[in-house]
């Protein structure tokens with residue numbers, strides 16, 4: 423078998439959708455596993471909707487996810503001459519024909535079908551113009567499209583995901599392959615490019631299944647064996663409906679902005695339709711590459727559960743060293759307008775990352791621990807103050823006096839723990855009554871790293887100031 427060559431072929435008509443990113447990832451994994459080549463082809467033939475800005479967003483999204491391509495980006499628009507030549511070759515070989523029907527004439531057929539309550543389907547026997555009319559239009563130099571004469575035979579393939587899929591050529595339209603303005607339509611352009619780029623495996627979304635028999639017919643007509651096809655399942659929202667903006671963010675860039683880590687996003691996307699063969703949810707990149715296979719992709723639809731993505735992101739946050747999180751955290755801190763002078767952020771990141779689910783949450787918690795930060799009370803902080811009532815202020819004062827007795831040079835987690843324990847014993851208070859008010863004073867809430875560690879992270883001067 424030749425070394426695999428796969429491609430991701432997005433149309434730059436919008437942002438990088440999570441479904442597209444998952445398709446890119448599966449292609450990339452397959453290439454990396456097999457030592458094959460991953461080609462990036464930008465399908466920019468829809469001139470009206472394609473923009474350079476969209477192309478850039480797609481490239482940025484892939485780079486963020488670590489999906490490096492080996493060839494490209496190649497732009498489909500650059501191959502218009504080849505597309506046209508392929509269409510003309512099919513015409514010359516009698517596998518395609520000139521279609522002189524005008525848009526109005528076609529429209530009339532469409533209306534005719536509608537009036538008869540049937541689905542519109544182009545049929546060359548029914549709609550073809552009489553020979554003399556064709557000759558007349560040809561002599562007059564009338565514009566024509568080139569239509570592919572769909573062979574009347576069975577067209578089937580063994581899909582790597584779905585198994586055998588079969589169509590009858592007579593159920594398929596004679597599709598236009600070249601418009602009268604000389605531009606190729608998608609099905610021809612894609613086949614022409616995949617042949618020229620020697621693509622061996624086409625891994626793409628399920629929504630293309632109905633294009634595949636047409637493309638296979640074109641491959642054969644052009645004298646090439648079709649590649650292996652693997653159609654990956656569609657992605658649904660948790661309500662079982664096709665994933666759309668109604669379900670929340672569907673752009674990869676939005677998840678980046680929300681503080682999802684690329685490693686977590688990649689892991690999450692990989693499990694949308696693929697499984698490593700066991701119940702493992704956290705799959706390292708190396709493992710993913712090693713265990714990936716087209717056969718292990720499920721044929722049933724995958725469900726995009728944002729709560730699971732957040733959970734997974736939390737797992738990655740816990741595992742990743744602070745030094746690796748610093749850059750994304752700094753980006754979010756800048757967005758929050760925080761300033762940290764020459765403070766070493768790593769210990770603060772280390773203190774908070776295990777309790778966060780997004781980089782944004784890490785940054786918010788880091789910001790709260792920086793000198794001079796605003797500390798808004800959260801609902802849990804308010805609830806604690808309400809519950810302790812009149813005891814809150816004296817308990818906080820006891821804690822403050824206890825830690826204030828620890829000098830700067832001895833301001834360590836151990837010394838602070840001992841100081842608070844001693845105070846609780848001496849005052850006959852539960853340890854929580856001493857520590858929880860400190861948490862509220864320092865963070866505005868009741869959930870944080872252990873209080874003694876929190877005091878170290880915030881620092882002596884700032885902690886005492888916050889405790890009033």
Ligand code: GLU
Nearest residue numbers: 431432433465612626630
């Ligand atoms: N450009 C097509 C799309 O974005 C993909 C074509 C293909 O993968 O065959 O849907």
